[in-house]
Amino acid sequence: MPTVTNPLQELLDGNRRWSAAMNAADPTFFEQLAKQQSPKYLWIGCSDSRVPATQIVDLPPGEIFVQRNVANVVAHSDLNCLSTIQFAVDVLKVEHIIIVGHYGCGGVQAVLDERRLGLVDNWLRHVGDVAEKHSSMLTALDLMSVRNARLCELNAIEQVTNTCRTTMVMDAWERGQSLSVHAWCYSLENGHMNDLGMHVDSRASLQPAYEAALQRLVRPAVVRP
Numbered sequence: 001m002p003t004v005t006n007p008l009q010e011l012l013d014g015n016r017r018w019s020a021a022m023n024a025a026d027p028t029f030f031e032q033l034a035k036q037q038s039p040k041y042l043w044i045g046c047s048d049s050r051v052p053a054t055q056i057v058d059l060p061p062g063e064i065f066v067q068r069n070v071a072n073v074v075a076h077s078d079l080n081c082l083s084t085i086q087f088a089v090d091v092l093k094v095e096h097i098i099i100v101g102h103y104g105c106g107g108v109q110a111v112l113d114e115r116r117l118g119l120v121d122n123w124l125r126h127v128g129d130v131a132e133k134h135s136s137m138l139t140a141l142d143l144m145s146v147r148n149a150r151l152c153e154l155n156a157i158e159q160v161t162n163t164c165r166t167t168m169v170m171d172a173w174e175r176g177q178s179l180s181v182h183a184w185c186y187s188l189e190n191g192h193m194n195d196l197g198m199h200v201d202s203r204a205s206l207q208p209a210y211e212a213a214l215q216r217l218v219r220p221a222v223v224r225p
């Protein structure tokens with residue numbers, strides 16, 4: 001009989017090592033976490049393997065509810081993302097929704113290059129719409145890497161707007177629930193998160209926050225990837 005090796009054995013071994021280390025650090029960790037989750041944050045980020053949610057903000061499991069898709073898009077008809085937002089806001093009562101873009105995003109770059117990748121082109125059309133909306137700002141930038149960075153930032157800002165316009169977020173604000181929506185962009189090059197300065201905590205604050213965030217982009221920011 002040939003020996004069957006599990007191609008995922010490395011991961012399974014890693015899991016046991018990790019759980020043993022967590023248990024050694026805090027013997028009640030899993031017991032406590034198994035009872036319930038009460039995260040304060042909903043993270044809507046890119047599927048990119050280099051941008052894991054809890055790890056890069058130095059938080060343990062249980063602290064962040066996560067939705068990830070290619071290029072961190074919040075589409076008004078995406079039942080998956082909408083359901084995640086609804087569960088996070090209505091059931092878990094998260095206090096913050098963070099849209100996390102990242103510089104050098106391949107999905108964003110495909111839009112800029114007008115590259116055909118397959119079915120995902122239809123999904124990335126949402127990012128294409130963002131690029132078209134801000135085409136004058138983007139075409140003014142000569143370097144492609146800078147253009148990529150700017151579209152990554154613009155995309156995060158626009159997805160905050162989309163998030164704020166969902167019925168779940170609007171209804172939460174309507175009933176006085178404490179909920180803020182934020183835009184971040186992460187640098188793969190140095191591991192630093194760039195707060196894009198868009199913080200929306202009410203229906204009325206959306207438009208001023210959006211305009212202020214765009215203004216901030218036009219000026220060179222202090223932190224650049």
Ligand SMILES: [Zn+2]
Nearest residue numbers: 046048105106
């Ligand atoms: Zn990405």
